[in-house]
Amino acid sequence: MAEVSWRRHVISLADFTIADYELVLQTALSFREVLSRRNKKVPTLQGKVVANLFFESSTRTRNSFELAAKRLSADTLNFSPGTSSLSKGETILDTARTFLAMGTDIMVIRHQAAGVPTAIARDMDLLGGKVAVLNAGDGKHEHPSQALLDLLTLCTYLNPSNPTAKEMKGKKVAIVGDILHSRVARSNLWSLVTTGADVHLVAPPTLLPVEFAEYGVKIHHTLGNALEDADFVMTLRLQTERMGQFLIPSLREYHAQFGITRDRLAKCAPNVQVLHPGPVNRGVEISSDLMDDPRLSLIEKQVTNGVAIRMSLLYLLGSSGSDKV
Incomplete structure (x- = not known):
């Protein structure tokens, strides 16, 4: 898989440039063409692990990210707070660290409180890993x-x-x-x-x-x-x-x-x-x-474009060699 030079995390669009938007759009367009084929799967992220950590309920966003990851041939892990160790007192950061220990490459985070994806991204960086964090919606912050x-x-x-x-x-x-x-x-x-x-x-x-x-x-x-x-x-x-x-x-x-x-x-x-x-x-x-x-x-x-865009983001984060956050 070719390495691209991009950012480590996508938490906010506040610092996105026109060049960033164009890169995401043009990558999504190529994946949209893939989705129109009979065989809709590509090996682009084969061997990568994408963890969908949805602390807040969701239908469209969660399913869209999961389908996007599978279309890219990534392995997926799904988290549900109702059946997790959070109910036993485990912290959110400890939960994220557990998924890191299982070999996760990209964490897709959704939480009802603003700032949780930022906190997890900061913790992952402090641990020295190359885990990418993608904000799938946090409180009244961003999506x-x-x-x-x-x-x-x-x-x-x-x-x-x-x-x-x-x-x-x-x-x-x-x-x-x-x-x-x-x-x-x-x-x-x-x-x-x-x-x-x-x-x-x-x-x-x-x-x-x-x-x-x-x-x-x-x-x-x-x-x-x-x-x-x-x-x-x-x-x-x-x-x-x-x-x-x-x-x-x-x-x-x-x-x-x-x-x-x-x-x-x-x-x-x-x-x-x-x-x-x-x-x-x-x-x-x-x-x-x-x-x-x-x-x-x-x-x-x-809804249709959601899968292509999320394939684009997962691909760009999963194949990026950049340390830019």
Whole structure:
């Protein structure tokens, strides 16, 4: 397997450059071609061990990473907190060290608290190993692979034959929903701003603090101007499990004011497309008929692109000889 010079870990997109985005996208495109073949498996990471340490429940992300690792011929280890030694008092770092001792090369970490992947990456580095850590979502911090698959989906829509990160320059993207609790939004902000998109955030004031303007984006508390001439509308799930009381009056009222419907897209650019990272609360963040309309929705393509992007990240981390973190 050819060695590439890249970073050791992917914890955040905050320090990603245009060159980083292009490398991930172009690598993902090559794997997307592999996934279209009859034999969808390549020996790229044969002999490597990928451990999926999901301390927080997940369906799409976990299965996508597991499938990506298997498509690359890696051996996979899966961790479930309910049946682990955590229930006996073992610490998270001790759990990670156990997987290190079993020969793990890449750890894919998901945790409900921000900072856990960073702590594990730091511990692995102190132990002197060459374990790569990939953040699969931590608290209200980031979810890098979701933002990268979103970027691939957007760029492929804009230029199906040769998508690059440069396609996003000047494109208006409206992100609507529970931005306060969204790690997806935070990672997308880094990727979209870096690639030159015109980003507009819209949500009730309780779900969109003005501090988000520090990302270099525009803040709205009504849909009106946010949707006007938008090329893409990205809706986010209301994370009611993370909310305190009184952040929104009711789900019905939220949909009445901020739900994305076919009628509301009339304000957008003529070929507007809608995205959602899932899982979707149908009839709350987005109407069911809109979500299922292939002429307007890129949601299914997001799921498909997720496997290619995660293959790309696993390959780049698994074959990197760089000490850059």
